[in-house]
Structure formats: structure tokens, C-alpha cells
């Protein structure tokens with residue numbers, strides 16, 4: 300008779316907790332001048348210093364939701380899934396709850412689920428988020444590999460937001476119409492790049508004779524922390540450090556990093572010359588547990604990894620710290636970049652007030668990218684805070700002397716542009732480093 304659900308009650312145990320608007324780096328001190336009317340995304344304000352010792356994480360119940368009077372089924376039983384509860388409201392109408400791994404947490408409500416039905420039909424699904432709003436526009440896939448944005452005629456925002464950027468600009472909830480059939484249709488916040496998909500990509504690059512991969516540690520749940528090393532000339536002593544995906548939903552940052560790395564590995568004259576003098580170390584997936592568990596932000600220690608670069612309480616950040624400490628005696632680190640995603644494309648460098656001439660290359664690099672790929676506006680938000688190090692960029696600079704940046708791509712930046720931007724960013728970096 301009734302709709303029955305399994306275990307959706309557990310998902311609502313985290314109510315009443317406070318959210319905070321964390322950002323990918325701690326402080327904003329200067330903002331590039333912009334036109335008055337639409338100033339663009341200005342970056343988030345100063346983030347609080349937070350402890351990074353373990354906090355409990357609510358594990359997601361995994362399985363299939365079935366209903367007595369329906370032939371439609373929902374599942375979260377796959378890597379990267381997030382679906383915390385389903386209710387049936389009518390013959391072909393359902394409500395879905397999306398909750399966070401723990402709170403307080405940044406408002407990045409990741410979701411991913413599969414749905415199918417023994418007979419082809421159209422269903423309506425209402426997406427409801429724990430203390431959050433509908434930030435991510437739904438993507439749809441029937442093979443788990445190729446994703447596209449859901450047709451806008453199938454998307455109804457409920458209680459639309461206000462303004463241009465930030466969580467307040469997002470609708471409170473969303474109602475979507477999905478065609479379902481006997482084979483599963485996947486709905487997700489962004490394209491799915493789980494740890495196994497990322498590893499397949501790393502392995503494809505490792506086919507090149509100058510690329511290798513090896514683990515530099517393990518995550519909390521013992522997933523390997525894969526490092527990708529681009530090393531064509533064993534005598535090269537200059538090194539670039541690249542990391543991505545400290546924050547699981549930040550797929551657009553990952554996509555730009557992917558293109559960036561592929562360009563550095565390319566067979567252009569520029570890339571070949573660059574590799575004669577430079578080695579590149581990359582950790583393309585900093586938070587494999589968070590990604591595979593469909594987290595909004597944190598690792599399995601319940602912590603925002605990009606707050607742990609001072610105290611190193613988490614195994615993921617420790618593995619990169621130990622790796623850098625080991626390599627520091629052999630290499631001169633000349634550039635560091637940490638890829639993220641937020642409301643719009645934005646650069647978070649360290650202010651040259653702090654870095655002096657050494658940090659100028661970061662601004663030259665931003666200028667080079669901007670010149671070749673003009674966007675409506677170039678959002679730059681520099682920080683002059685270097686203590687505590689707390690975030691990767693600051694740690695890279697303070698402890699290893701490398702000019703470094705948090706490179707943020709917009710959640711909705713067109714995917715072909717992301718690819719182009721990753722490529723241009725790599726080309727401009729190679730050009731500047733070869734000029735030095």
C-alpha cells in the first residue's frame with residue numbers, strides 16, 4: 300500500500316545546524332577594479348580559522364528505494380552517489396532529500412542518483428536540500444560517461460533566488476521532469492569523475508614515456524593518493540606542483556586541470572622544450588573519499604582539507620606535505636596551482652605586498668590568460684595573509700617558496716571554454732617559465 304522508504308529518516312538527523320559560507324582560501328584583501336553595475340563575483344570574505352581534527356561524518360545509507368504502488372526505482376548504490384531519502388507523492392511524482400556529510404558546511408549540495416522503471420514513463424522529482432538551495436543545475440546521463448545539462452523545459456525552479464552570485468541567487472528547490480526507462484538514467488549535480496574515472500585518465504597519460512604514477516599515501520578510507528609525475532629529463536631541477544579537487548563537487552576545476560595537464564604533456568614544440576627543464580608533479584584527486592562518498596565538501600575525517608595546510612591533521616594533506624618536504628631538497632619549485640570551482644571564474648593569488656617580485660609571475664600569468672581569452676570580466680582577489688598557512692596556496696608559498704594560486708572555475712562555465720582555459724593557462728605558464 301503506502302509508499303515505504305528505507306532509511307530516509309537518518310538523513311534528517313543533522314538538522315538545525317549552522318552553515319557557514321566557507322571559501323577556498325582565507326582572506327580577501329584587494330579586489331581588482333570593475334565596472335560599477337555588474338561587478339562580478341568578488342570572491343568570498345575572510346574565512347574563519349577552523350580546527351581540523353576529525354569530526355563525525357554521517358555515512359550515507361546505500362541501496363535501492365522501491366515503492367509498493369510504483370514500478371519506479373531509485374538507487375544511490377554507486378561511487379559518487381548522494382541521495383538520502385525518497386518519498387512518493389503520486390503515481391509518477393517523487394521527492395528527494397539531499398543532505399550533507401556533516402555540518403557546518405559550505406553550501407555545495409552535491410547529489411547523484413539513478414532512476415529507472417520497468418515501463419518507460421515521465422516522472423517528476425522535487426529536489427530538497429538540507430539547509431541549502433539548488434546550487435547545481437542537473438546533469439543527465441544514460442551511460443554514466445556522457446553527461447548533458449537537463450533540458451531547461453524540464454527544470455522548474457521553486458522560490459527563485461535573488462542577485463547574480465552566491466547561494467541566495469539559487470532557487471530554494473527544483474522540480475525536474477525525467478524520462479525513465481528500464482535501464483538507469485543518472486541525474487547528478489555535475490559530471491561524475493569518481494576516483495576510478497580519474498585513475499583511468501591518469502593511466503591514459505602514463506602511456507607517455509615521460510609520465511609515471513605512484514601513490515604518495517592513502518586517504519582516511521585507504522584509497523591511494525595518486526601522484527602523476529611528468530619527468531622527461533632526469534637532470535631537470537625546476538618543478539611545478541599541481542593539485543585539484545580538495546572539494547568533491549568542484550568538477551569544473553578538475554576539468555580545467557585535466558586540460559592543463561594534457562597540454563603540459565602535449566607534443567608541441569613548446570611543451571617539449573618546457574619538459575627539458577621542468578618536472579611537473581600533480582595530485583589530480585586530493586579528496587578521493589569525499590568524491591566517492593558523494594560529499595558536499597569534506598573528507599572522511601569530516602574536515603575541509605583546504606583548511607588543514609597548517610596543522611596537517613588529515614592523511615590527504617599530510618601525504619602531499621610529506622611528498623613536498625622530500626622533493627624540496629632536489630627541486631626548485633617555481634609554480635604551484637590548486638584548481639577549484641565556485642560561482643564564477645576567479646583567481647586567488649597572494650598579493651605581491653607579501654611575495655614581492657617572486658610572486659609577479661602569477662599576475663603575469665593571469666594577464667597572459669586574460670589577453671588571449673578575454674572574459675566579460677577578470678575577477679582577481681589577492682590575499683596578503685600568510686599566517687596561518689591553512690590553505691594549500693599559502694603553504695606552497697611559505698614552506699616551499701613557490702609562487703602559487705587558487706585557480707577557480709565557475710560551476711556553470713561552458714565545458715569547451717574550461718578546456719580551452721586549461722590549455723591556455725598551461726601555455727602561458729610554459730611561456731613565462733621559459734622566459735625566466
Ligand SMILES: [Zn+2]
Nearest residue numbers: 323546639640
Ligand atoms: Zn574549492
